[in-house]
Amino acid sequence: xxxxxxxxxxxxxxxxxxxxxxxxxxxxxxxxxxxxxxxxxxxxxxxxxxxxxxxxxxxxxxxxxxxxxxxxxxxxxxxxxxxxxxxxxxxxxxxxxxxxxxxxxxxxxxxxxxxxxxxxxxxxxxxxxxxxxxxxxxxxxxxxxxxxxxxxxxxxxxxxxxxxxxxxxxxxxxxxxxxxxxxxxxxxxxxxxxxxxxxxxxxxxxxxxxxxxxxxxxxxxxxxxxxxxxxxxxxxxxxxxxxxxxxxxxxxxxxxxxxxxxxxxxxxxxxxxxxxxxxxxxxxxxxxxxxxxxxxxxxxxxxxxxxxxxxxxxxxxxxxx
Numbered sequence: 001x002x003x004x005x006x007x008x009x010x011x012x013x014x015x016x017x018x019x020x021x022x023x024x025x026x027x028x029x030x031x032x033x034x035x036x037x038x039x040x041x042x043x044x045x046x047x048x049x050x051x052x053x054x055x056x057x058x059x060x061x062x063x064x065x066x067x068x069x070x071x072x073x074x075x076x077x078x079x080x081x082x083x084x085x086x087x088x089x090x091x092x093x094x095x096x097x098x099x100x101x102x103x104x105x106x107x108x109x110x111x112x113x114x115x116x117x118x119x120x121x122x123x124x125x126x127x128x129x130x131x132x133x134x135x136x137x138x139x140x141x142x143x144x145x146x147x148x149x150x151x152x153x154x155x156x157x158x159x160x161x162x163x164x165x166x167x168x169x170x171x172x173x174x175x176x177x178x179x180x181x182x183x184x185x186x187x188x189x190x191x192x193x194x195x196x197x198x199x200x201x202x203x204x205x206x207x208x209x210x211x212x213x214x215x216x217x218x219x220x221x222x223x224x225x226x227x228x229x230x231x232x233x234x235x236x237x238x239x240x241x242x243x244x245x246x247x248x249x250x251x252x253x254x255x256x257x258x259x260x261x262x263x264x265x266x267x268x269x270x271x272x273x274x275x276x277x278x279x280x281x282x283x284x285x286x287x288x289x290x291x292x293x294x295x296x297x298x299x300x301x302x303x304x305x306x307x308x309x310x311x312x313x314x315x316x317x318x319x320x321x
Contacts, residue, residue, distance in 0.1 A: 034072050039079035041072055049075055051110070113272070120271055122264055129259040133252045140255040143206070145245040148217050149181055149199040154190035154235040167229035167236035174226045174238060181226075181240045190235065200242065213237060220244070 029044035049071060050058055061067050090096055133140060151174075153167040170188050174181050185199035201209070204217035216230040220241035227239040 140250040142248040147243040151189040152191040
């Protein structure tokens with residue numbers, strides 16, 4: 001595929017922004033965007049593809065020439081395969097007719113839900129947001145910010161017992177004189193990042209660290225700044241407290257936007273669920289005879305072990321009845 005197409009899009013995006021580029025480079029809907037092997041992708045095809053991407057992420061998506069290229073290649077491959085299927089008259093089979101109808105129904109169902117969301121009127125949630133804050137203030141706390149230094153004694157190349165013994169030696173030296181901890185990092189730590197970060201780990205109680213490490217970091221205090229050996233999947237760690245900012249209660253104004261966003265998402269989710277439940281709760285009118293025949297139907301259609309399905313059965317022309 002010629003890459004100058006994507007270079008042009010990227011250059012346009014850099015100057016005018018992706019929304020202007022799409023309007024100028026890819027419109028109108030029937031204008032070809034790219035062709036290959038007799039298949040052509042139009043702007044309408046791109047619009048249909050972009051429906052699978054959340055609206056708030058589409059601008060970011062088209063900011064990348066690589067992502068655009070990947071998208072167009074995917075659409076082209078699908079179109080080329082579909083073109084071959086039509087040439088082989090696969091689209092004329094019974095199976096194809098029902099598959100295409102089901103695909104159409106699926107697309108229309110998704111469009112209906114999108115329209116439902118677009119038409120939904122979200123009520124004023126300001127009063128409810130304040131009630132939520134007052135009832136659950138503990139949910140709106142800025143966690144303590146803990147920075148530590150650590151020495152990692154790996155179990156790679158040594159036994160667990162030897163690793164623990166060395167970790168205890170490091171811990172004893174650190175407890176005796178915490179000021180030499182950075183020297184201990186350089187001397188003993190098996191963490192390769194020590195070259196750049198000197199063993200420092202910011203936000204050490206957060207979920208980006210393994211639970212054992214984060215828990216040990218959270219337990220450190222100015223009175224007890226050195227941890228005992230802490231076992232994780234990486235080996236044994238000795239931690240030293242560098243800095244600790246205590247947790248802070250957010251004010252309502254600080255938490256308001258987050259609360260409103262959560263309440264809005266919950267309202268939309270509830271309304272959507274109620275809408276779908278109304279459909280699901282309508283009386284069923286099952287055809288018991290046909291339902292009862294499904295097992296035998298598909299048992300007869302299934303190929304025997306080591307065999308492939310007959311062509312006539314595969315395209316639906318000779319399905320057992």
